[in-house]
Amino acid sequence: MEPAPLLTLRGMTKAYGQVVANDAIDLTVGQNSIHAILGENGAGKSTLMKLIYGVETPDAGEVVWQGNPVQLTSPAEARRLGIGMVFQHFSLFETLTVVENIALIVAGPKAALAARIRELGQDFGLDVDPFAHVHSLSVGERQRVEIIRCLMTEPKLLILDEPTSVLPPQAVGLLFDTLRRLRDRGVSILFISHKLDEIQALCDCATILRGGRVTGRVDPRAHDAHDLARMMIGRDMPPPMQAEPHPVGEVRLELAALDHAPDDPFAVGLSAVSLRLHAGEILGIAGISGNGQAELAKLLSGETRLSAARCDEVRLMGQGVAHLDPAARRALGFAFVPEERLGRGAVPEMTLADNSLLTAHPLGLLKRGFIDRRREAEFTAACIRDFDVRTSGPDAEAGALSGGNLQKFIMGREISLRPKVLFVAQPTWGVDIGAATAIRQRLVQMRNEGVAVLVISEELEELFEICDRIQVIHKGHLSPSLDARNTRAEEIGRWMIGAAGVAA
Numbered sequence: 001m002e003p004a005p006l007l008t009l010r011g012m013t014k015a016y017g018q019v020v021a022n023d024a025i026d027l028t029v030g031q032n033s034i035h036a037i038l039g040e041n042g043a044g045k046s047t048l049m050k051l052i053y054g055v056e057t058p059d060a061g062e063v064v065w066q067g068n069p070v071q072l073t074s075p076a077e078a079r080r081l082g083i084g085m086v087f088q089h090f091s092l093f094e095t096l097t098v099v100e101n102i103a104l105i106v107a108g109p110k111a112a113l114a115a116r117i118r119e120l121g122q123d124f125g126l127d128v129d130p131f132a133h134v135h136s137l138s139v140g141e142r143q144r145v146e147i148i149r150c151l152m153t154e155p156k157l158l159i160l161d162e163p164t165s166v167l168p169p170q171a172v173g174l175l176f177d178t179l180r181r182l183r184d185r186g187v188s189i190l191f192i193s194h195k196l197d198e199i200q201a202l203c204d205c206a207t208i209l210r211g212g213r214v215t216g217r218v219d220p221r222a223h224d225a226h227d228l229a230r231m232m233i234g235r236d237m238p239p240p241m242q243a244e245p246h247p248v249g250e251v252r253l254e255l256a257a258l259d260h261a262p263d264d265p266f267a268v269g270l271s272a273v274s275l276r277l278h279a280g281e282i283l284g285i286a287g288i289s290g291n292g293q294a295e296l297a298k299l300l301s302g303e304t305r306l307s308a309a310r311c312d313e314v315r316l317m318g319q320g321v322a323h324l325d326p327a328a329r330r331a332l333g334f335a336f337v338p339e340e341r342l343g344r345g346a347v348p349e350m351t352l353a354d355n356s357l358l359t360a361h362p363l364g365l366l367k368r369g370f371i372d373r374r375r376e377a378e379f380t381a382a383c384i385r386d387f388d389v390r391t392s393g394p395d396a397e398a399g400a401l402s403g404g405n406l407q408k409f410i411m412g413r414e415i416s417l418r419p420k421v422l423f424v425a426q427p428t429w430g431v432d433i434g435a436a437t438a439i440r441q442r443l444v445q446m447r448n449e450g451v452a453v454l455v456i457s458e459e460l461e462e463l464f465e466i467c468d469r470i471q472v473i474h475k476g477h478l479s480p481s482l483d484a485r486n487t488r489a490e491e492i493g494r495w496m497i498g499a500a501g502v503a504a
């Protein structure tokens with residue numbers, strides 16, 4: 001006799017106001033299976049996972065767990081049954097250490113927990129210091145903590161919402177080994193990803209969602225990425241646009257032998273970081289997360305400031321700005337998209353319109369100190385339209401958007417500022433393939449129009465697609481500039497792990 005499926009959902013339905021995020025969804029997850037949930041931004045993937053993990057309650061539908069009808073009324077109940085989830089937006093307390101965060105949901109003395117964290121880290125390639133403070137960790141490292149925390153509750157079903165979007169290529173391989181090992185030990189996995197090649201490499205089953213409904217159930221190994229993309233977005237994919245060689249203009253951003261020792265003992269110091277970014281080019285910063293990207297981003301944005309005496313270590317438009325705050329840098333024509341979209345890129349409790357105001361107010365959204373609501377709404381509506389943000393409109397709260405749609409909105413807002421220098425960290429993190437292609441094309445278009453674009457990304461393919469030059473950050477050092485068209489991925493990979501500089 002076939003073993004009963006681990007989990008069966010029938011007719012799961014969940015609406016938020018007018019939006020039916022999940023519309024009568026049926027889903028069966030087998031034992032020892034890695035099951036992909038595919039769909040474009042806003043298709044309803046995260047909502048479905050929240051229903052399974054008991055974060056949200058369905059309006060209708062039944063859940064059968066290991067042959068028994070159950071009600072998933074809370075995450076604690078889901079965990080008790082053996083369901084664990086790693087969120088797309090992390091749920092760690094920043095002021096606590098890794099082990100303190102884990103102690104919040106896993107019982108036991110701290111020393112034992114720390115030992116277990118190290119052990120799981122080694123077993124599954126999820127290295128992290130149990131005593132590091134979470135605020136000092138990169139997004140990639142935080143994700144490792146979330147996965148370890150989940151594994152410590154010994155789940156039978158592990159839900160991973162876009163787990164690879166923040167991992168460097170080497171770590172993706174390790175994570176997949178981890179997941180296969182878990183499957184072989186009897187854990188099934190629900191895996192949300194926008195990366196079709198990953199789904200084909202890892203998953204034995206895929207359920208495709210569009211507009212809150214199931215539009216297909218396939219074995220992803222039997223279809224090519226093109227097929228899957230069509231099922232997902234309902235049309236053919238546009239081809240990627242290569243950045244053709246292009247004349248560059250004056251230097252717009254310059255870092256001159258920048259040294260920085262952060263106060264935080266867990267943050268990565270930068271040493272002798274130099275780069276020059278010209279008008280009309282895209283420079284990419286590659287590297288494994290946690291090698292100084294976060295510190296570099298803060299020094300660029302003005303969140304970290306240096307003394308006036310050191311102002312020339314960061315130069316924008318020919319002017320020393322290392323001592324200036326973010327607003328003063330923006331006033332010179334600098335715009336940026338931080339890697340953390342909730343909290344840094346947008347305020348979740350505020351409407352999209354008010355989030356526009358945060359950085360776009362110089363575009364005439366204020367009149368004599370008062371908000372010009374009409375222009376604010378127009379600007380926001382234009383971002384929504386031009387960047388294909390799926391939302392009810394400018395009055396929607398930022399926190400109610402799906403992850404990818406919020407990212408599209410923030411990208412759109414910053415691009416609409418028509419900056420002279422645009423700095424973007426992880427431009428397509430969590431964005432579906434159709435929209436990711438559109439965002440990359442937009443960046444190339446800006447470069448062609450003479451904007452100086454700096455991109456930090458952990459996705460090498462993305463950097464190769466759009467960049468003119470690439471520099472690699474490793475342990476706070478930046479490699480020399482490498483020509484993206486004449487450098488092989490392996491060479492970048494050697495710089496990423498610190499093995500290239502020696503020979504050079």
Ligand SMILES: Nc1ncnc2c1ncn2[C@@H]1O[C@H](COP(=O)(O)OP(=O)(O)OP(=O)(O)O)[C@@H](O)[C@H]1O
Pocket residue numbers: 016019020021039040041042043044045046047048390391399400401402403404405430432
């Ligand atoms: N708390 C909420 N309040 C209002 N609407 C919501 C809420 N959560 C989700 N939605 C809406 O439900 C729909 C489905 O969102 P969901 O986050 O499930 O999509 P997704 O497939 O996970 O997208 P992404 O790939 O961008 O993460 C979207 O239209 C979204 O705006």
